[in-house]
Amino acid sequence: VKAGGVAPPVTEVVRMTHTRKDGTFIDKRAEGFLKAAEALALERSQGSCLTDETPSAPSTQQLNAAYIEVATNGKGRVYGLGSIQDIDDEPSETAPASLFTHVAVDGRLTTMEGVVTCLKDDVSGLKEDVIGIKRGIEVLMKMNGVDPVTFEPIQRESDASDRTPQSSQELDQNSPVH
Secondary structure, eight states, rough: OOOTTHHHHHHHHHHHHOOTTTTSSOOOOHHHHHHHHHHHHHHHHHHHHHHHHHOOOOOHHHHHHHHHHHHHHHTTTTTTTGGGGTTTOOOTTTTTHHHHHHHHHHHHHHHHHHHHHHHHHHHHHHHHHHHHHHHHHHHHHHHHBOOOOOOOOOOOHHHHHHHHHHHHHHHHSOOOOO
């Protein structure tokens, strides 16, 4: 487990345990599995990108799933992991079966986290839209002489002064001319 409390990808564990200090592989078989798994994970991550997204590096879950798929032998053991594959073993399942279960659960959690993030973005966008709509309604109400807080007509001083001359003109027109 890394310093942040997060388990490294299985591919990283295999790389740490099957390479020398200078970075060369001790075991060619582990190197082959590792390269194949990384290529498979990269292919899947680029294939899962939407059209408006840029391709990104494969996630930990994608790397784990690809390595387990590539490096599992006929007996169900995953090459290069040793006893790590037995740690989260449930009594009712074999070690690789529990690894596949954990990888599947991790994948679903990652998908759900992505959905929640998208929903949060959508909600914040909706909040901004509602604020804009409210501002627009306030402007329209003020233009039409309605107070946006109380929804009562606004009494304007210019309206009162405009009415007085009109009413006096009306009086002059209705009064008899001498």
